Amino acid sequence: MNTFTDSLVNGVDLSIDFAGIKAPNPFWLASAPPTDKAYNVVRAYEAGWGGVVWKTLGEDPAAVNVSSRYSAHFGKNREVLGFNNIELITDRSLEINLREITQVKQDWPDRALIVSIMVPCEEASWKHILPLVEATGADGIELNLGCPHGMPERGMGAAVGQNPDLIEQVTRWCKQYYSKPVIVKLTPNITDIRAPAQAALRGGADAVSLINTINSITSLDLDNMVAKPTVGHQSTHGGYCGSAVKPIALNMVAEIARDTPTRNLPISGIGGVSNWRDAAEFVALGAGSVQVCTAAMLHGFRIVEEMKDGLSRWMAEKGYRSIEEFSGKAVTNTTDWKHLDMNFKTIAHIDQDKCIQCGRCYIACEDTSHQSIAQLVETSGAKRYEVIEEECVGCNLCQITCPVENCISMVPQETGRPYMSWEQDPRNPFRKAS
Amino acid sequence: MTDNLNHLPRVGDTGISEQVLADNFRDLHPPLTERQAIIESQRCLYCYDAPCIEACPSDIDIPRFIRQIGEGNINGAAHTILEQNILGGSCARVCPTEILCEQSCVRNHDAECQPVLIGLLQRHATDHMHFDQHPFARAADSGRHVAVVGAGPAGLACAHRLAMHGHRVTIYEAEAKPGGLNEYGIARYKMTDDFARKEVEFLLEIGGIELRYGQCLGDNLSLAQLHADHDGVFLGLGLGTSRKLGLTGEDAPGLAPATEYIKELRQASDLTQLPLARRCVVIGAGNTAIDMATQMARLGADEVTLVYRRGIDAMSATGHEQEIAKANGVRMLTWARPLQVLLNDQRRVVGMRFEKTQEQDGRLAGTGETFEVAADAVFKAIGQTFANDSLSDPLAAELERTGDKIQVDEHFRTSLPNVYAGGDCIASGQDLTVQAVQHGKLAAHAIHQDLLAKQEAA
Numbered sequence A: 001m002n003t004f005t006d007s008l009v010n011g012v013d014l015s016i017d018f019a020g021i022k023a024p025n026p027f028w029l030a031s032a033p034p035t036d037k038a039y040n041v042v043r044a045y046e047a048g049w050g051g052v053v054w055k056t057l058g059e060d061p062a063a064v065n066v067s068s069r070y071s072a073h074f075g076k077n078r079e080v081l082g083f084n085n086i087e088l089i090t091d092r093s094l095e096i097n098l099r100e101i102t103q104v105k106q107d108w109p110d111r112a113l114i115v116s117i118m119v120p121c122e123e124a125s126w127k128h129i130l131p132l133v134e135a136t137g138a139d140g141i142e143l144n145l146g147c148p149h150g151m152p153e154r155g156m157g158a159a160v161g162q163n164p165d166l167i168e169q170v171t172r173w174c175k176q177y178y179s180k181p182v183i184v185k186l187t188p189n190i191t192d193i194r195a196p197a198q199a200a201l202r203g204g205a206d207a208v209s210l211i212n213t214i215n216s217i218t219s220l221d222l223d224n225m226v227a228k229p230t231v232g233h234q235s236t237h238g239g240y241c242g243s244a245v246k247p248i249a250l251n252m253v254a255e256i257a258r259d260t261p262t263r264n265l266p267i268s269g270i271g272g273v274s275n276w277r278d279a280a281e282f283v284a285l286g287a288g289s290v291q292v293c294t295a296a297m298l299h300g301f302r303i304v305e306e307m308k309d310g311l312s313r314w315m316a317e318k319g320y321r322s323i324e325e326f327s328g329k330a331v332t333n334t335t336d337w338k339h340l341d342m343n344f345k346t347i348a349h350i351d352q353d354k355c356i357q358c359g360r361c362y363i364a365c366e367d368t369s370h371q372s373i374a375q376l377v378e379t380s381g382a383k384r385y386e387v388i389e390e391e392c393v394g395c396n397l398c399q400i401t402c403p404v405e406n407c408i409s410m411v412p413q414e415t416g417r418p419y420m421s422w423e424q425d426p427r428n429p430f431r432k433a434s
Numbered sequence B: 001m002t003d004n005l006n007h008l009p010r011v012g013d014t015g016i017s018e019q020v021l022a023d024n025f026r027d028l029h030p031p032l033t034e035r036q037a038i039i040e041s042q043r044c045l046y047c048y049d050a051p052c053i054e055a056c057p058s059d060i061d062i063p064r065f066i067r068q069i070g071e072g073n074i075n076g077a078a079h080t081i082l083e084q085n086i087l088g089g090s091c092a093r094v095c096p097t098e099i100l101c102e103q104s105c106v107r108n109h110d111a112e113c114q115p116v117l118i119g120l121l122q123r124h125a126t127d128h129m130h131f132d133q134h135p136f137a138r139a140a141d142s143g144r145h146v147a148v149v150g151a152g153p154a155g156l157a158c159a160h161r162l163a164m165h166g167h168r169v170t171i172y173e174a175e176a177k178p179g180g181l182n183e184y185g186i187a188r189y190k191m192t193d194d195f196a197r198k199e200v201e202f203l204l205e206i207g208g209i210e211l212r213y214g215q216c217l218g219d220n221l222s223l224a225q226l227h228a229d230h231d232g233v234f235l236g237l238g239l240g241t242s243r244k245l246g247l248t249g250e251d252a253p254g255l256a257p258a259t260e261y262i263k264e265l266r267q268a269s270d271l272t273q274l275p276l277a278r279r280c281v282v283i284g285a286g287n288t289a290i291d292m293a294t295q296m297a298r299l300g301a302d303e304v305t306l307v308y309r310r311g312i313d314a315m316s317a318t319g320h321e322q323e324i325a326k327a328n329g330v331r332m333l334t335w336a337r338p339l340q341v342l343l344n345d346q347r348r349v350v351g352m353r354f355e356k357t358q359e360q361d362g363r364l365a366g367t368g369e370t371f372e373v374a375a376d377a378v379f380k381a382i383g384q385t386f387a388n389d390s391l392s393d394p395l396a397a398e399l400e401r402t403g404d405k406i407q408v409d410e411h412f413r414t415s416l417p418n419v420y421a422g423g424d425c426i427a428s429g430q431d432l433t434v435q436a437v438q439h440g441k442l443a444a445h446a447i448h449q450d451l452l453a454k455q456e457a458a
């Protein structure tokens, strides 16, 4: 079964078969600068990445990039919370890219190599490029229907990805003129992600990957009244990625995984994957592989070592023998609001031994939640914070703002009442008669 | 002053280089870099009803100024500090934060065991503020004129706050420089780069404050006159006199009050010219004793011994200060009290005889056992007392006192109408710079309120 030499990490087999594309591990580099050319891709394979999606190819003449391209949303300690770019697709000629892809695939036969493509939304363009890509021997293609900046102004990228009919059409052409797996990369700049996913499925896609970047302006230069990154005295919106987008990506992956038409469609999860835990979360919500861009751009390719190590140790601890075994395990527990148990009740509990009396829980609940924490002053003058259990609605706010780990815990209460959804709830004026 | 030490060799005689000396008297706690300040500011939890504020004698809104630092708003942070404590810059350097704000920081708890470095953050904000105009405005001129005696932290803080209220202020200062112990007393490695003078210059920018030097109450100035000429008088006299050991030989060459030596050390432009006690004994247990011992060690003394009549736990110097002394090689001898000054034929100090002590039924008693410590000089740092000469004119003599200190009510009013007092010279509280600033500020509020009340009554 397992033909890879290096898919066993800490005794756990990390290999995957994603929509027919095999890889020694689920960690792929997303189509972006890290996969721009053979030099980078070879370094990535050497570092241990299971696969790469080559930087998006286009028709000649190649795209031309501007100078000053990235900006970031920083945390207070200068950690990069989110990353923004205004780059276009590859700025190298099609011929050079194809030649390098062919060579790399020959040299690294057991690593996944997927070619990202974006050409005008005309059958002739696709009909022309697909056989050239097929000839490289790469394992599959990914349709870049999501680039949110620059390319849509030319009728490509997100301009296609925001129109389900066009997605279906392009996917169909690809299936017609290309024999290997076709992955459709979705843009998050859309109201309901299920529509483009269904369109891809209708067009015959073997898988979807998501998310591409989100329209963004990260920050401004307030002295010169211009957004970043600046090009001369101007700027333009870019595409947002990095750990800040993970929650958005996770939701979109889950939406597709639990949507009836697409529930069996393989998903490559992308967006803010920075460590093994992020990867495990994407897999738990239905992803079969994950793709990484920003984390690698910030730290280099070596991070894959920690990712593989962490994931495999966690899997061993949990008894999972393969990625497949826990893929989608959290999907069934992700549901619509209306199915949540109205009778479930949880209450905040403060561990007084751990409490450092910072008062954050108190002021948070007092000012903005349910006035459920009492501030008591002891005779020594020391403060004591106590939950007023009758008032607590179990919102988690105090637990979130508390700086001490495990100091506030949310304790489920025994109500003695059975599961009852909103649809069954007598307080629901539109309750379905049962 | 330290003529008493003129027979000693000079610091430079040991061959210690100026570079080494300069290094020894650089900032004890180096300031944070901008990056360090940002990172440290992130450790603050922005507590609600923050315990650190309660522990700050001058009521600085600590979480607010730290958050402002974190948001890159240095001027805002400085303003938050200075609006409560106009000497926030010196307090950031001299406050024993380990027994004040930082002791109360919630980050001390198990989870981290390390307080937010509030003092250093306060220094960061006040060091890096940049105002085109003085950040506090004077209210419209009230037509009132208040006398402040003493340009120490208490007097300066009082004067600044009075100026904010629109009152004209004249400060009468006995010395030739302002700042009080900020200028003459605080250890040199805590107040580097002439900071005390710069801070006073900044404070005076508010306008409406006149500073007169060489004006000494009880000498060329009388309280009766001040009282007659002004709408109010604030006394911020500090504690001018060092307590005596009460032993014969107290005036012998080689015996000097620590504060006087420190004063010379602070004013010295060339440290190599200072008298050096190669073997030095310091008697006392407060921060002055520690400062004296540590500074003499840093000047190049071979042997510095600090002697205290009780145990380590009873020392008023904080644990942190004791550590500094130890780190500088100061030897601490406890449970011993001075018995006799040892003199040679020339009647110069050559050492000190001590008697061992113990506690009996809660009282300190000698055990009868004695020992001697050889020394080229002995410095006493057993506390400062009020300089009675200051209050020698007939009106001043009427002031009610508690012990030797001036008695005040909770609004810093003395027993005489329109006369207020604060800082080290009054009875209550710890003798700390930050405490003096708070007294001066609150006294200014009281003076202002009382003046308003009189105006309404009239």
Ligand SMILES: Cc1cc2nc3c(=O)[nH]c(=O)nc-3n(C[C@H](O)[C@H](O)[C@H](O)COP(=O)(O)OP(=O)(O)OC[C@H]3O[C@@H](n4cnc5c(N)ncnc54)[C@H](O)[C@@H]3O)c2cc1C
Binding pocket: B094, B095, B096, B149, B150, B151, B152, B153, B154, B155, B172, B173, B174, B175, B178, B179, B180, B181, B182, B185, B186, B187, B190, B215, B216, B217, B218, B236, B237, B238, B239, B240, B259, B262, B287, B288, B291, B384, B387, B389, B390, B422, B423, B424, B425, B430, B431, B432, B433, B434, B436
């Ligand atoms: C050696 C030493 C080290 C210290 N280290 C620290 C420390 O690290 N941290 C800390 O918080 N505190 C420290 N202190 C205490 C701190 O310096 C004082 O609490 C603070 O300076 C008190 O301020 P003040 O304005 O009341 O008095 P002072 O600072 O003493 O100022 C009094 C002013 O009044 C003037 N004056 C006195 N008499 C008259 C008169 N008759 N007429 C006119 N003017 C007069 C004086 O010349 C002086 O300028 C230290 C004290 C000493 C002695």
Ligand SMILES: Cc1cc2nc3c(=O)[nH]c(=O)nc-3n(C[C@H](O)[C@H](O)[C@H](O)COP(=O)(O)O)c2cc1C
Binding pocket: A030, A031, A032, A033, A055, A056, A083, A084, A085, A087, A088, A089, A090, A116, A144, A147, A185, A211, A212, A213, A240, A241, A242, A243, A245, A270, A271, A272, A273, A291, A292, A293, A294, A295
């Ligand atoms: C500089 C940059 C260039 C990118 N170029 C492409 C591209 O050419 N094709 C594409 O499909 N996605 C492109 N992306 C999007 C990434 O492949 C990925 O979908 C996105 O960054 C989210 O993943 P991350 O949070 O791990 O970065 C680019 C992203 C960055 C930061």
Ligand code: SF4
Binding pocket: A347, A348, A364, A365, A369, A370, A371, A372, A373, A387, A391, A392, A393, A394, A395, A396, A397, A398, A399
């Ligand atoms: S869970 Fe929400 S409502 Fe309950 S105490 Fe905490 S903050 Fe208040």
Ligand code: SF4
Binding pocket: A350, A354, A355, A356, A357, A358, A359, A360, A361, A362, A385, A398, A401, A402, A403, A404, A407, A408
């Ligand atoms: S937030 Fe946590 S540590 Fe702070 S007072 Fe509340 S329970 Fe205590």
Ligand code: SF4
Binding pocket: A358, B043, B044, B045, B046, B047, B050, B051, B052, B053, B062, B063, B066, B104, B105, B106, B107, B116, B118
């Ligand atoms: S106690 Fe510490 S953490 Fe809390 S506000 Fe004060 S400095 Fe910040």
